[in-house]
Amino acid sequence: MLKKLLGLLSAAVVVFLVAIAVYFTINSLSNPAMKPMFTGDRVEPLIKSTTTVRQENIYTACGDVEVYYRGPAKRDLIGLDENRLRMKYPQQDGWTVAVHGEEVVITRQIDGLCGMHREYRHLGIHDGQLAVYQGPLGHDEILLRLETNININLLPESFINKLKKANSFASLSVEEKLDLQNTLEFTNEQSLNAFLENYDEYGNF
Numbered sequence: 087m088l089k090k091l092l093g094l095l096s097a098a099v100v101v102f103l104v105a106i107a108v109y110f111t112i113n114s115l116s117n118p119a120m121k122p123m124f125t126g127d128r129v130e131p132l133i134k135s136t137t138t139v140r141q142e143n144i145y146t147a148c149g150d151v152e153v154y155y156r157g158p159a160k161r162d163l164i165g166l167d168e169n170r171l172r173m174k175y176p177q178q179d180g181w182t183v184a185v186h187g188e189e190v191v192i193t194r195q196i197d198g199l200c201g202m203h204r205e206y207r208h209l210g211i212h213d214g215q216l217a218v219y220q221g222p223l224g225h226d227e228i229l230l231r232l233e234t235n236i237n238i239n240l241l242p243e244s245f246i247n248k249l250k251k252a253n254s255f256a257s258l259s260v261e262e263k264l265d266l267q268n269t270l271e272f273t274n275e276q277s278l279n280a281f282l283e284n285y286d287e288y289g290n291f
Contacts (some may be wrong), residue, residue: 087204090123090178091222102220108226109251110274115236116271121238131164131165131166132137132165132166132167132168132185132189132190133163133164133165133166133171134159134164134165135159135164136158136188137156137158137159137164137188137189137190137225138153138156138157138158138159138188138189138190139156139159139160139163139189139190139191139192139193139248140153140156140189140190140192141153141154141155141158141178141191141193142143142154142192142193142194143193143194143195143196143200144193144195144196145196145198145199145200145203145273146195146196146197146198146220146227147199147203147221148195148199148200148203148222150199150200150202150203154201159190159229166232167192168183168185171183171190171192175192175194175199179195180194180196181194182195184185184244193195199221199225203225204221205219205269205273205274205275206220206221206222206271206272206273206274207219207220207221207230207272207274207275208221208222208223208225208248208252208270208271208272208279209252209270209278210226210249210252210253211238211249211252211253212232212251214238215232215234216232216233216236216238216241216249217229217231217232217233217247218231218232218233218278221261222267222271223266223267223271224255224256225272225285226253227242230237233282234262236282236285241285242288245269248265248266248269248270249270251266252266
């Protein structure tokens with residue numbers, strides 16, 4: 087009888103040890119942001135079922151902010167404290183987390199232009215020729231093409247002066263910027279092409 091009891095006790099100990107090993111294995115392999123953080127004090131969750139979450143992208147080239155979600159916290163966020171939330175959205179990957187009262191704002195910084203401003207076109211001068219750039223005035227990083235069929239030297243002097251001013255757009259006054267935007271900036275390729283048709287007479291012959 088004693089031998090039987092010892093056998094049952096040994097089996098129970100083995101099962102207990104296996105359970106502990108399985109727990110720590112699963113815990114070590116799980117997402118760090120989802121692990122409970124054991125500290126001396128109980129950590130209060132930042133995200134609750136009643137928390138409002140706003141998620142947005144901010145584009146470095148044009149400064150636009152695109153909010154793609156605002157509403158109740160999603161299931162995978164509920165229960166996270168601030169430290170675990172920052173682990174889920176790390177700063178080194180371009181994320182920032184901010185708390186505004188009852189709202190938590192999660193922002194991702196994206197290099198480049200937003201969707202709307204990628205469609206913009208503006209005119210300038212490149213290597214002595216009329217140039218078309220992607221984006222609004224002040225962003226000359228992407229040269230799309232040169233209008234080689236238009237002789238820039240034959241264009242009206244007032245128009246040439248505006249093209250030259252465009253190279254220093256950032257340093258211009260508000261009035262000067264608005265004047266150039268009304269002349270040299272276009273919301274899409276179609277409106278730019280319609281404008282350039284008026285300058286066909288200044289072509290190279």
